[in-house]
Amino acid sequence: MPRTPAAVISAVLVTLTIVLAIIGPPIWGEAAERIDAAAILQGASAAHPLGTDNLGRDLLARVLVAGRFSLLLALAATLIGAFLGVILGALPSVLGRRGARFVTGTVNALVAFPGLLLAMFTAVVAGLGARGAVLGIGVAIAPSFARLTQTLAASVAGADFVQAARMLGVPRRRVLARHVLPNIAEPLILNLAQALGGALLGLAGMSFLGLGVQPPQFDWGRLLFDGFARFYVSPEVALGPAAAIALAGIGFNLLGDSLARRAARTAVQGKPERPDAPVARDEPAEGAVLDVRDLTVTFPGGVTPVRELSLTVRPGEIVGLVGESGSGKSLTAAAVGDLVPYPGTVTYARLRLDGRDMAAMTRQELGTGLAMVFQDPMASLNPALRVGGQLAEVALVHQGAGRAEARQRAVDRLGHVHLPDPEKQARRHPHELSGGMRQRAVIAMGLMGSPKLIIADEPTTALDVTVQRQILKLLREVSEETGAATLFISHDIAVVGELCDRVVVMYAGRVVEELPVADLADGAKHPYTRALIASLPDMDTDRDRPLASIPGTQPAPADIGSGCAFAARCALATARCSTDRPLLEMYGKGHHVACWEAS
Structure with a gap:
């Protein structure tokens, strides 16, 4: 109390x-x-x-x-x-x-x-x-x-x-x-x-x-x-x-x-009993836009879908958060954005946006400093309102702009994300736009302020390949032009490898590997990361053989034991893996792995 x-x-x-x-x-x-x-x-x-x-x-x-x-x-x-x-x-x-x-x-x-x-x-x-x-x-x-x-x-x-x-x-x-x-x-x-x-x-x-x-x-x-x-x-x-x-x-x-x-108070500061990594965690990450340390999300009954997660995202950097469905990616994004649904509880040792404790920031400061792009743009856009009016509302509420100024900025932002004839699109309702156009409009909504951090939670999943590539290109352009840090969440490791600068791999609520994207194809050390990469077909894949897959299923958050959560599905697992959980250890420059058998 x-x-x-x-x-x-x-x-x-x-x-x-x-x-x-x-x-x-x-x-x-x-x-x-x-x-x-x-x-x-x-x-x-x-x-x-x-x-x-x-x-x-x-x-x-x-x-x-x-x-x-x-x-x-x-x-x-x-x-x-x-x-x-x-x-x-x-x-x-x-x-x-x-x-x-x-x-x-x-x-x-x-x-x-x-x-x-x-x-x-x-x-x-x-x-x-x-x-x-x-x-x-x-x-x-x-x-x-x-x-x-x-x-x-x-x-x-x-x-x-x-x-x-x-x-x-x-x-x-x-x-x-x-x-x-x-x-x-x-x-x-x-x-x-x-x-x-x-x-x-x-x-x-x-x-x-x-x-x-x-x-x-x-x-x-x-x-x-x-x-x-x-x-x-x-x-x-x-x-x-x-x-x-x-x-x-x-x-x-x-x-x-x-x-x-x-x-x-859904966000209560306090260090967990056992940190995920032995690296220096007490000092804030210098220059990081997003600095998260030991983030944990729990629900009644001992269900803990995110466990002691730590990551940083720097200005202009795109960090990919990847893993199977249920690994805790979206809940991590929700926890950062203070959107964890009731009765979830968020605890952390540190959660900072541009050097400031997010718990001490007002809603207006969060609304202008943090932008979120979700998988389904129709869930972010009110079908009863025109697109331009919804974007203008951000400037009206968070920036105190006048109606004319807010509407002009909305049109400008729609043009900034390459929507054709932005003045016309601003007068339309969401159902009158295609899926790709709606997603661009949601990105434009996030850019109505001056976001320091953009969280994109699987923004291309529901789009076809051509539109998906356009959205990925747009996110890269936005990051380079505004200098905003971007946390890109996806279950598709191929998309992450194409867009991101650094990759954080989650499994059963924990980070199991973090590495530069340049090392993803040939330098991944965790068996789970390797299995994800191996499951991606390419032009050289033998079509006469079954596609590679990961046997078994990911354990439920309430069923995770004391050892490595991936042990039951891992071909390299030993008796130690079932009893002792490996910590996230430094393996090389910018490379961390949580595995007893990493090689």
Whole structure:
């Protein structure tokens, strides 16, 4: 948890509340129940700092003892509310359309209904006393949990892995239990702390109104109810339980807020236990536009698709990031661009753009200093808007330009990427352009600012060979003219070899080799890199023989063991490869390899 004043205060208050709940009854329980007829209804004194009640019992002792009962009741109410809310919020994902609409409408109505009135109504129906109050507060908490669950479930329901499960015919309940709920558990758990603070205050209010705890039981709210009648004569008898309620409620609410803020930080600095390479990593790479050290992307359940990745890209340099599908290339790009989808978490030792920590950069600075070109230009272009207007929006939002100036710059950028008649193309919608023209428009969008770094994530995959060559040539021209560093991501090592200056090869989330592109064909040392090159046919390939391929499949991120991830598919693997992971060692000038058998 970050060491902010709110976090420190919440930690102190919550710790004191929990400690009091544990030690209160054993230490002060006897004093809280001791009846003294000679000390009935006394005010504050040395013997009784908060006075006594109508039976002469010490109120300070009763406040200290009541902490356990108050906390247990609040915890029970919170768990009831969370259980009911999660079920209610998850039902739309399981029911049919009509049932989902009915449940959603019910949740909306309950959220709009005042929580205290709902709690009071439930408590009256269930019966006065601690049980009715707990049930009432639990029912009052449930709508907020239901709304949160419903919102989070809807955000996850559109994910590719959920759609794939549905296409495979996985039952809705199983989709909900295995794919949806595990991915939304974290914010729900974080919300429990704030809900517990609200439950403490709500139960105290119920007891104060006479609808909660009844004698001879007592909680802080009951003590406040008993002391309020004497407030104008002996205010201390009411201030004691009131202070306990306020401090405990504030503590849990601040704790929930601090935990939520902590969880919202998807980029947390901190070095992993074991770096990938023994080279000097503490010093920033001098002159590098992009400087990444020990980048790791994790998802709930211990799934880590990117592991301790380090790379640099210098001005005017094009670095290719290559590997099979699922090796972590696109997630690396998303992590650099702060686009990792929820509930992914990004950690790193260093992530700098042009010498500046990217976590400290504003959205406007990132929007002008970093440009991203994706595989599908239709996913980057709004089909309802004209191309020129979308490009102009970049200048309007990030550069504060006027409309006329922004539009003129959009036309200029479209011409810069060799779109014919850019004025005409700016007035068109994306569907009116060909695939190659749309990709050029997306590159032009990235050039609307003055990007220091261009990340191109498989920008030519969906294009035919002729257009692909044109886009590659354009990327090279842009890099040379603007001096921007380029990170080019592809699964096609032939394309990378044609365009890039340096190649970084990924396998199972890790960098296994890094080398100059001039050494790619004959100087690759890692068996995986060699296998990728061997799988590319050329004019001399014997067409009577089967194409070379890599046996087996890449392990899933959750199934990677302690040894080399490529060992099961490698013809050179030894027993050591299965147990010990090789580090990324320097092999030559600008050449690093992570392999025990590199030669």
